[in-house]
Amino acid sequence: MDTVKKKETLIEFPRGIPGFEEYKTFKLIEDEEDPFLANLLAVENGQAGFVLFRIQLFLEDYLPQIELADEEARLLEITQTDTPEVWTILTLCHSDFTKTTANLRAPVIINRRARKGAQFVLNDDSYSARYPLFADLAAPCNHGTERRQERG
Amino acid sequence: MLVLARKIDEKIKIGDDIEITIVDITGDTVRIGIEAPRTVRILRHEVYEEIVKQNMEASKQTEIPQELQKILSNKKPWPR
Numbered sequence: 001m002d003t004v005k006k007k008e009t010l011i012e013f014p015r016g017i018p019g020f021e022e023y024k025t026f027k028l029i030e031d032e033e034d035p036f037l038a039n040l041l042a043v044e045n046g047q048a049g050f051v052l053f054r055i056q057l058f059l060e061d062y063l064p065q066i067e068l069a070d071e072e073a074r075l076l077e078i079t080q081t082d083t084p085e086v087w088t089i090l091t092l093c094h095s096d097f098t099k100t101t102a103n104l105r106a107p108v109i110i111n112r113r114a115r116k117g118a119q120f121v122l123n124d125d126s127y128s129a130r131y132p133l134f135a136d137l138a139a140p141c142n143h144g145t146e147r148r149q150e151r152g
Numbered sequence: 153m154l155v156l157a158r159k160i161d162e163k164i165k166i167g168d169d170i171e172i173t174i175v176d177i178t179g180d181t182v183r184i185g186i187e188a189p190r191t192v193r194i195l196r197h198e199v200y201e202e203i204v205k206q207n208m209e210a211s212k213q214t215e216i217p218q219e220l221q222k223i224l225s226n227k228k229p230w231p232r
Contacts, residue, residue, distance in 0.1 A: 018207055019208050034224075039213065039216050047214065048212075049214040058228070097219050103203070105203065120193070121203050134229055
């Protein structure tokens with residue numbers, strides 16, 4: 001059962017994560033056989049954890065939308081030779097995992113070399129914070145709270 | 153806080169490369185045009201709150217469910 005190798009990397013989030021600003025250090029746990037998913041756990045709080053999805057392997061037209069300001073690039077210590085990784089936070093639907101959504105509005109950018117990360121909120125209103133992971137199964141999770149209406 | 157009175161089509165300049173225009177005023181709604189470099193983060197305040205709320209909802213995952221891994225290995229998201 002426990003034959004899958006896990007890789008753990010400590011990543012500093014200098015600004016925390018919106019809603020969790022008090023936690024600055026997270027442990028990124030990856031399954032060596034699964035390049036798509038990772039678990040991000042707050043080191044200071046064992047209950048605060050996120051499932052991350054490596055979105056850059058899927059939505060090619062999404063990446064050019066992510067352009068970091070100089071100040072943001074400095075925060076992540078990005079140099080010219082770095083290729084920051086683009087992840088999104090998944091909101092899982094435990095009654096039916098096919099109804100999982102991805103937060104495209106606020107991707108998590110990780111500079112693995114410098115071990116820095118941040119979640120940035122994109123300006124573009126067309127990216128949803130609850131984008132269905134499987135587009136053909138877009139019905140909302142019945143365990144979620146009420147759907148927020150989109151603002152026009 | 154600096155408070156300025158502006159009429160429709162009048163502008164405000166912030167720094168060298170940000171310009172704000174009052175586009176329209178209807179009842180209690182003001183439409184504002186913002187010209188700024190793409191890397192300047194501009195958000196309705198509620199959007200940030202929405203992200204906080206979404207993060208709260210997504211935050212209790214201390215491990216990756218095997219079932220989700222299984223689904224993702226069989227079914228790729230966004231088949232475009």
